[in-house]
Amino acid sequence: MTERGGYDDEALLADLGEAWRDVAPVAAALTTRAQAAFSWRTVDADLELAALHFDSAAHSGVSSRAPEGAARVLVFSSTPLTVELEVLPDQLVGQLVPPGAADVTVETDAGTTTQVRSDERGYFVVAPLPGSPMRLRCDTATGRLVTDWVSL
Secondary structure (H helix, E strand, O other): OOEOOOOOHHHHHHHHHHHHOOOHHHHHHHHHHHHHHHHHHHOOOOEEEEEEEEEEHHHHOOOOOOOOOOOOEEEOOOOOOOEEEEEOOEEEEEEOOOOOOEEEEEEOOOOOOOOOOOOEOOEEEOOOOOOOOEEEEEEEOOOEEOOEEEEE
């Protein structure tokens, strides 16, 4: 047993071993979570995020010609695709710009999905409205995008 600076080597090693035993499970769990998060960086490498650029509900205080209770309008944009949505009482009507046929998937935060197909002009209808926050995934011939989450 050697003492350095007032510390017993054996006692110091015992204290370090005890500290490591307390930290090791946490460190292992953090490492596992970090590796899982890092692996997600390329899951949808070819998928563009379309940000919400306009929401008529956010502009409701601005003077408008729209009558009270008019449909809500949402516009999501990314390069090269824009999604324009009109939220009606019983359905969601959308158009892709530039127009074209696409597979459109509505995903809710509850885990449900609804798939529809847009026509060659980019129009699609989703009915009934999702009951929880949702986002759209659009797969077109020119690219793929996913919108921000939005509550209707």
